[in-house]
Amino acid sequence: MTLTFESDDSRYIAELAEYVAIPSVSRDGDPATLRRAAEWIASRIDFADPQIVETGGHPAVVGAWLGAPGAPTVLVYGHYDVQPTGSLDEWKTPPFELTSYVDEATGEQRLRGRGSADDKGPVYLVVETCRQFLAQEGALPCNLRFLFEGEEEIGSPHLASYVRAHADELGADLVISADGAQWRPDEPSLSVASKGLLALDVTVTGANRDLHSGRYGGTVANPIHALTSLLATMHDEEGRITVDGFHDGIPALTDERLAEVDAVAFDEEAYRADLDVPALHGEPGLSTLARLWTQPTLEINGITGGGSYTVIPHTASAHITCRLVPGQHPDAVRAAIEAHVAAHTPAGVRTEIHVEGGAVPAYTIDPAHPGIQIARDALEQVYPGEEVLLAVIAGTLPATVLFEEALGAKTMFFSFALADEWHHAPNEFFRARRLREGMRAWEILLRGLGAAENLGAAALVTAGAEN
Amino acid sequence: MTLTFESDDSRYIAELAEYVAIPSVSRDGDPATLRRAAEWIASRIDFADPQIVETGGHPAVVGAWLGAPGAPTVLVYGHYDVQPTGSLDEWKTPPFELTSYVDEATGEQRLRGRGSADDKGPVYLVVETCRQFLAQEGALPCNLRFLFEGEEEIGSPHLASYVRAHADELGADLVISADGAQWRPDEPSLSVASKGLLALDVTVTGANRDLHSGRYGGTVANPIHALTSLLATMHDEEGRITVDGFHDGIPALTDERLAEVDAVAFDEEAYRADLDVPALHGEPGLSTLARLWTQPTLEINGITGGGSYTVIPHTASAHITCRLVPGQHPDAVRAAIEAHVAAHTPAGVRTEIHVEGGAVPAYTIDPAHPGIQIARDALEQVYPGEEVLLAVIAGTLPATVLFEEALGAKTMFFSFALADEWHHAPNEFFRARRLREGMRAWEILLRGLGAAENLGAAALVTAGAEN
Numbered sequence: 001m002t003l004t005f006e007s008d009d010s011r012y013i014a015e016l017a018e019y020v021a022i023p024s025v026s027r028d029g030d031p032a033t034l035r036r037a038a039e040w041i042a043s044r045i046d047f048a049d050p051q052i053v054e055t056g057g058h059p060a061v062v063g064a065w066l067g068a069p070g071a072p073t074v075l076v077y078g079h080y081d082v083q084p085t086g087s088l089d090e091w092k093t094p095p096f097e098l099t100s101y102v103d104e105a106t107g108e109q110r111l112r113g114r115g116s117a118d119d120k121g122p123v124y125l126v127v128e129t130c131r132q133f134l135a136q137e138g139a140l141p142c143n144l145r146f147l148f149e150g151e152e153e154i155g156s157p158h159l160a161s162y163v164r165a166h167a168d169e170l171g172a173d174l175v176i177s178a179d180g181a182q183w184r185p186d187e188p189s190l191s192v193a194s195k196g197l198l199a200l201d202v203t204v205t206g207a208n209r210d211l212h213s214g215r216y217g218g219t220v221a222n223p224i225h226a227l228t229s230l231l232a233t234m235h236d237e238e239g240r241i242t243v244d245g246f247h248d249g250i251p252a253l254t255d256e257r258l259a260e261v262d263a264v265a266f267d268e269e270a271y272r273a274d275l276d277v278p279a280l281h282g283e284p285g286l287s288t289l290a291r292l293w294t295q296p297t298l299e300i301n302g303i304t305g306g307g308s309y310t311v312i313p314h315t316a317s318a319h320i321t322c323r324l325v326p327g328q329h330p331d332a333v334r335a336a337i338e339a340h341v342a343a344h345t346p347a348g349v350r351t352e353i354h355v356e357g358g359a360v361p362a363y364t365i366d367p368a369h370p371g372i373q374i375a376r377d378a379l380e381q382v383y384p385g386e387e388v389l390l391a392v393i394a395g396t397l398p399a400t401v402l403f404e405e406a407l408g409a410k411t412m413f414f415s416f417a418l419a420d421e422w423h424h425a426p427n428e429f430f431r432a433r434r435l436r437e438g439m440r441a442w443e444i445l446l447r448g449l450g451a452a453e454n455l456g457a458a459a460l461v462t463a464g465a466e467n
Numbered sequence: 468m469t470l471t472f473e474s475d476d477s478r479y480i481a482e483l484a485e486y487v488a489i490p491s492v493s494r495d496g497d498p499a500t501l502r503r504a505a506e507w508i509a510s511r512i513d514f515a516d517p518q519i520v521e522t523g524g525h526p527a528v529v530g531a532w533l534g535a536p537g538a539p540t541v542l543v544y545g546h547y548d549v550q551p552t553g554s555l556d557e558w559k560t561p562p563f564e565l566t567s568y569v570d571e572a573t574g575e576q577r578l579r580g581r582g583s584a585d586d587k588g589p590v591y592l593v594v595e596t597c598r599q600f601l602a603q604e605g606a607l608p609c610n611l612r613f614l615f616e617g618e619e620e621i622g623s624p625h626l627a628s629y630v631r632a633h634a635d636e637l638g639a640d641l642v643i644s645a646d647g648a649q650w651r652p653d654e655p656s657l658s659v660a661s662k663g664l665l666a667l668d669v670t671v672t673g674a675n676r677d678l679h680s681g682r683y684g685g686t687v688a689n690p691i692h693a694l695t696s697l698l699a700t701m702h703d704e705e706g707r708i709t710v711d712g713f714h715d716g717i718p719a720l721t722d723e724r725l726a727e728v729d730a731v732a733f734d735e736e737a738y739r740a741d742l743d744v745p746a747l748h749g750e751p752g753l754s755t756l757a758r759l760w761t762q763p764t765l766e767i768n769g770i771t772g773g774g775s776y777t778v779i780p781h782t783a784s785a786h787i788t789c790r791l792v793p794g795q796h797p798d799a800v801r802a803a804i805e806a807h808v809a810a811h812t813p814a815g816v817r818t819e820i821h822v823e824g825g826a827v828p829a830y831t832i833d834p835a836h837p838g839i840q841i842a843r844d845a846l847e848q849v850y851p852g853e854e855v856l857l858a859v860i861a862g863t864l865p866a867t868v869l870f871e872e873a874l875g876a877k878t879m880f881f882s883f884a885l886a887d888e889w890h891h892a893p894n895e896f897f898r899a900r901r902l903r904e905g906m907r908a909w910e911i912l913l914r915g916l917g918a919a920e921n922l923g924a925a926a927l928v929t930a931g932a933e934n
Contacts, residue, residue, distance in 0.1 A: 027776060084776060086677055153776070181682070195681055201775070207742040210553055210892040214662055214862025215648070217764035217790050218706075219738070219755045221748035224767040224785075225702055232699035235692055237813065239685075271686070275674040281688035281815030288686045297684035300691040301778050306769035308668070308786040309494060309551060309620070310863075311891055313768070318691075319775040323684050346704065348748030395681025396777075424778055425677040 003132045003443050005436060012128065012435045013111060017098035019120045020113040026058055026081035026154045034058040034150050037080040041148050044127045047134050048146055053166075055158035058150030062169070065130075066143045072455045073143035074446075075172035075409065077399055078123035078179050079152035082115035083424045090426035100432065109432040116430035117421035119179045123148060125416060125438040126178045132439070133446070141450030145172055149399070152179065155199060155358035156398040163399075163406045173455040174371045175403045176445075180393050180413035185420065185431070188379035189389040190372060191413040193364040195296070196324030197396035198333050199356040202341060203317040204230065204305075206349045211312040221348025223316040224305045230351070231300055231318060233344045239282040241298045245336035250327040253294055261290045264389065274420075293392040297323040298337075323394060330359035363400040363411070370455055371412045374448035382441045414445060470599045470910050472903060479595065479902045480578060484565035486587050487580040493525055493548035493621045501525040501617050504547040508615050511594045514601050515613055520633075522625035525617030529636070532597070533610045539922040540610035541913075542639035542876065544866055545590035545646050546619035549582035550891045557893035567899065576899040583897035584888035586646045590615060592883060592905040593645045599906070600913070608917030612639055616866070619646065622666060622825035623865040630866075630873045640922040641838045642870045643912075647860050647880035652887065652898070655846035656856040657839060658880040660831040662763070663791030664863035665800050666823040669808060670784040671697065671772075673816045678779040688815025690783040691772045697818070698767055698785060700811045706749040708765045712803035717794040720761055728757045731856065741887075760859040764790040765804075790861060797826035830867040830878070837922055838879045841915035849908045881912060 006012065023029060024037035035052070038061050042050035048063030058081060066073070085095040093099040098113040111121070133140045147170060149159050163170060183189040204223040211220070236242050266289040272280050282291045298320065305316025322333055334355055345351045365372065367390050376388045393413060400411040416438030422428045449455065473479065490496060491504035502519070505528050509517035515530030525548060533540070552562040560566040562581040570577050578588070600607045614637060616626050630637060650656040671690040678687070703709050733756045739747050749758045765787065772783025789800055801822055812818045832839065834857050843855045860880060867878040883905030889895045916922065 084774070086774075086778075090676075197681075197777070199777075207744050209557075209742075209889060209894070211742070212862060212891045213764070213766045213768060213788055214664075214790050214860070215886050215890065216742075216759075217766050217861060218749045218758040218762050219747055220742055220744050221706070221746075222766055224770050225698070228695040228698040228767065228770070229702075229704070231692070231695040235696075237696070239688070275676075275678070275683075275687055277674050277687050277815055278817060279688075279815050280686055282685045291685040292683075295685050297680070299680045299684050299689055299777075299779060300695070300773070301680060301780070302773035302775050303691050303695070303770050303783065304772075306767070306786070307551070307553070308769050309891070310664070310666075310766075310788050311553075311768050312766060316770065319773070321680055321777050323681050348744055348746050350745060393681070394684060395679060419682050422676060423682065424679045424776070427676070 003129070003136055005132070005439055009432055009435055013098070013100060013432065016111065016116070016121055016124050019124060020098040020115055021096050023096045024081050024115070024150065025084050026151050027084050031058065034081060038150055041080050041123065041127070044131070045146050047131065048144065053162070055162045057158040060150060060162060061146065061148040063146040064144070065140055067139055068141065068143045068450060071142040071450045072173040072452055073145065073171070074449055075145040075147060075170055075175045076126055077147050077175055077177045077411070078126070079119050079149045080123070081150045081153050082118065082120070083153050085114055086426050092427055110429045111432055112427055112429040114428055117181070117417040117428055118423040119152070121430035121435065122178045122415045122417050122438065125435050126442055129439045129442040141447045145170060155197065155356060157358045159399060160402050163402055167406050170407055172407060172409050174449070175407070175409050175411040177397055177399070177411050177413045178415055179397055180395070180415040181417040181419045181421070181423065182415060183389065183391040183419050185418050187389055188383045188386050189391040190375055190379070191393040192367050192372065192390050194362065194393035194395060194397050194400060196328065196330060196360045196362040197398065198322045198324060198330045198359040199320070200334065200337065201317055201319050201354045202227070202230070203315060203352045203354070204349050205315045205352070206312070207314045210314050213310040213312050216312055220312065221346060222312050223349055224313060226346040226349040227305065227316040227318060229346050230341065230344050234298055234340065238284045241296070243298065243336050243340040245339065246298065246333060247296070248332055248336070249329060250296070250325055257294065258290060261293055262287055264289060292394050294325065296325045296328060299323070323396065324362050326362045326364060328361065330361055334359070358398060360396060360398040360401050363397065365410050365412060369410060369412070370452055371410070371449070374452060375412060375414055375445055377448060378441045378444035381444050382437050416441070470603055472599065472906055476899055476902060480565070480567060480899065483578065483583070483588055483591050486591060487565040487582055488563050490563045491548050491582070491617065492551050493618050494551050498525065501548060505617055508547050508590065508594070511598070512613050514598065515611065522629045524625040527617060527629060528613065528615040530613040531611070532607055534606055535608065535610050535917060538609040538917045539640040539919055540612065540638070541916055542612040542614060542637055542642045543593055544614050544642055544644045544878070545593070546586050546616045547590070548617045548620050549585065549587070550620050552581055553893050559894055577896045578899055579894055579896040581895055584648070584884035584895055585890040586619070588897040588902065589645045589882045589884050589905065592902050593909050596906045596909040608914045612637060622664065622823060624825045626866060627869050630869055634873050637874060639874060639876050641916070642874070642876050642878040644864055644866070644878055644880045645882055646864055647862070647882040648884040648886045648888070648890065649882060650856065650858045650886050652885050654856055655850045655853050656858040657842055657846070658860040659834050659839065659857050661829065661860035661862060661864050661867060663795065663797060663827045663829040664865065665789045665791060665797045665826040666787070667801065667804065668784055668786050668821045669694070669697070670782060670819045670821070671816050672782045672819070673779070674781050677781050680777040680779050683779055687779065688813060689779050690816055691780060693813040693816040694772065694783040694785060696813050697808065697811050701765055701807065705751045708763070710765065710803050710807040712806065713765065713800060714763070715799055715803070716796060717763070717792055724761065725757060728760055729754055731756060759861050761792065763792045763795060790863065791829050793829045793831060795828065797828060801826070825865060827863060827865040827868050830864070832877050832879060836877060836879070837919055838877070838916070841919060842879060842881055842912055844915060845908045845911035848911050849904050883908070
């Protein structure tokens with residue numbers, strides 16, 4: 001039995017365009033706009049008694065279809081919020097007008113727009129698959145719950161309290177995240193791990209006011225000088241993180257794991273050329289892929305101070321995020337950075353650290369988990385002849401750790417975004433063919449999960465076995 | 468014979484408030500607004516056949532009163548443009564509403580507003596003095612020309628070509644700048660030197676687009692990391708500039724000059740406390756005043772890149788200005804910085820330097836110049852019992868070097884702004900009593916200059932004798 005999809009993608013694209021047109025930027029968007037996006041996706045799960053629920057921040061959308069007694073229950077997770085656009089000048093077309101175009105280099109049809117890949121497209125196709133099950137077969141193959149949050153791009157500050165308070169209504173044997181991304185356009189992949197995240201700001205303060213750079217220059221410390229000196233101590237020239245204690249708790253990288261990673265085909269030169277950098281860069285002694293999959297990062301995402309005029313600013317600050325790997329605890333990493341900043345604060349200034357809420361440790365799911373096996377089968381059917389790669393998401397999905405803790409359920413990533421689709425950057429896009437491929441894969445996955453036994457227990461037994 | 472001024476300051480303050488109300492920010496202001504400021508100050512020199520003249524940028528205001536045959540001719544220089552406001556949140560009252568208030572700590576009446584001290588107040592009082600000469604005595608004591616430019620705060624990019632092309636119409640025995648500042652509120656001072664200025668931007672570029680910090684972190688150089696590393700190599704921990712060749716051409720600081728500077732009363736602890744920094748900072752082995760008066764600076768005025776979200780930005784940049792001392796040539800300093808950046812560019816990124824036009828070397832006037840002697844007398848009469856200090860303007864007045872070159876005339880600074888009046892910063896102010904003191908001092912100065920012989924020649928003979 002298979003579902004019948006549309007003969008062309010025009011309806012799918014038009015509907016996704018409606019969704020993308022709502023500029024649901026969680027960082028600084030208007031709450032009413034965020035709510036409109038919530039309402040839009042809620043309207044698409046009208047078969048599941050959708051509710052827009054308050055979380056203390058932007059609302060979440062929940063729903064449940066529990067018409068398959070005896071079958072497993074799966075919680076589908078995604079988010080309706082999007083990243084800020086960044087500089088509008090850099091967008092080839094307006095970020096909130098989903099624009100279909102043919103990529104010259106590949107001949108592929110693509111859909112450009114903020115949120116097209118992260119996470120509106122991937123969520124849209126799940127929901128559309130479910131709608132077709134109900135329309136064509138009158139039922140879903142397994143019980144489904146839905147949770148779409150509106151704060152994923154700002155670290156999900158209210159999700160934890162909501163999920164903990166409503167664990168009964170969200171209970172499931174397995175969580176499937178429609179967020180995340182498959183790794184490469186030319187091979188199907190499943191993610192079995194994601195990195196944690198810790199975000200903080202470092203602010204350096206000098207004098208009590210901005211000063212004329214002539215009248216005061218050379219007499220007081222300049223907070224920008226101090227900040228650049230301080231930040232420069234956090235990595236060595238070759239890209240190693242040099243913050244004492246940052247790596248504490250990370251198990252030594254085994255030769256076996258390294259061999260596993262190095263066995264994955266990865267063209268460093270093509271990767272370099274795509275990014276147009278003079279050279280790849282990072283912790284020496286490891287391949288690029290090994291760095292990406294096995295190493296934590298300490299990234300200065302933003303820096304700001306003063307302006308383009310003759311001033312000694314009185315303050316300068318940097319936004320830092322760390323991507324954590326298994327073994328690192330966010331609190332310990334925070335303490336290591338605080339100690340480093342205290343020890344390396346240059347003379348003549350004061351430093352202050354503000355740690356954002358919502359830090360999360362890294363997450364893993366055992367490759368032997370039955371959900372992974374079923375998902376692998378689904379991908380092999382949609383992409384016949386291709387081997388399914390077990391990959392690491394070097395990004396962070398804060399909800400995963402929470403679901404394990406609050407619901408006792410592992411989370412599996414099953415997204416049809418691809419990692420090269422300029423997530424978080426100007427000109428984010430989603431490949432049009434992935435709408436159709438994703439719907440077929442979800443159909444097969446849901447049928448497989450509906451037939452599975454003991455989906456929850458297997459996961460918990462093996463939790464933590466993977467690094 | 469003395470001029471009679473108003474019995475109170477209300478007219479002066481009301482007129483200055485009109486002038487401050489025109490937000491003539493040269494960096495990014497509307498050209499029509501700049502022109503309104505030009506028209507305002509032109510209307511105040513209606514006795515001197517004022518002209519608003521095109522320069523290629525914001526216009527200049529020129530005028531001449533030449534009714535004193537046989538007396539010297541003096542060119543009065545100032546500017547009608549102002550610095551950007553900086554953050555409006557930091558202003559206690561709106562920047563373009565001149566606000567009279569009593570300072571709690573000192574009991575002084577002050578006038579808060581952008582441009583009140585730099586340079587609208589100091590120019591206003593010169594012009595008002597001239598108006599009173601004409602109203603009360605029917606003539607000025609010497610011939611006066613006026614040149615008020617509209618681009619001083621952006622490095623006077625069009626002044627040089629204008630002055631060179633119109634040298635005949637601007638010709639004078641001496642230039643007096645109503646820009647600049649006296650050094651301290653509690654003692655009169657004259658500036659005998661000012662520092663030069665070189666401004667440039669350093670931009671670091673990594674990948675061809677902003678990247679998701681999870682999906683790419685650890686594989687490519689982050690331009691902010693590279694920029695902070697690069698900038699951190701430009702000073703050592705103690706604040707010495709470590710750019711090879713930066714100091715080339717600067718004569719060794721003599722024990723005599725050092726003793727002269729160190730003989731000036733300067734309370735480092737009060738200076739530190741006023742700025743509220745944990746410690747003063749800069750080149751070790753020199754007093755704070757010696758650093759300020761004798762040492763060049765390399766100041767990072769602004770830095771920007773990325774934002775407060777999980778991005779590896781594709782670019783980051785810094786604005787740098789250098790304050791130069793006698794002996795340094797701007798071109799050589801630029802070359803030294805370019806070589807330093809090339810040699811210290813971290814792996815994995817590209818750097819680019821953009822040098823702003825309008826760089827100027829340092830400037831000096833001999834303390835024995837007759838204009839300085841006359842000005843000293845004027846200050847001693849207005850501030851009886853106070854010794855007049857010969858100070859260095861650690862800021863830059865680009866016009867000085869130009870006037871010497873194009874007009875063959877030295878420039879003397881005679882401003883009634885004070886260096887502590889938060890020039891270039893939020894809450895810039897001007898002391899109300901200085902309006903009156905300044906007018907009286909200009910009256911005495913103009914009378915003295917009118918009686919002087921050979922004002923021009925003495926200056927040229929001794930040019931360059933001072934470091």
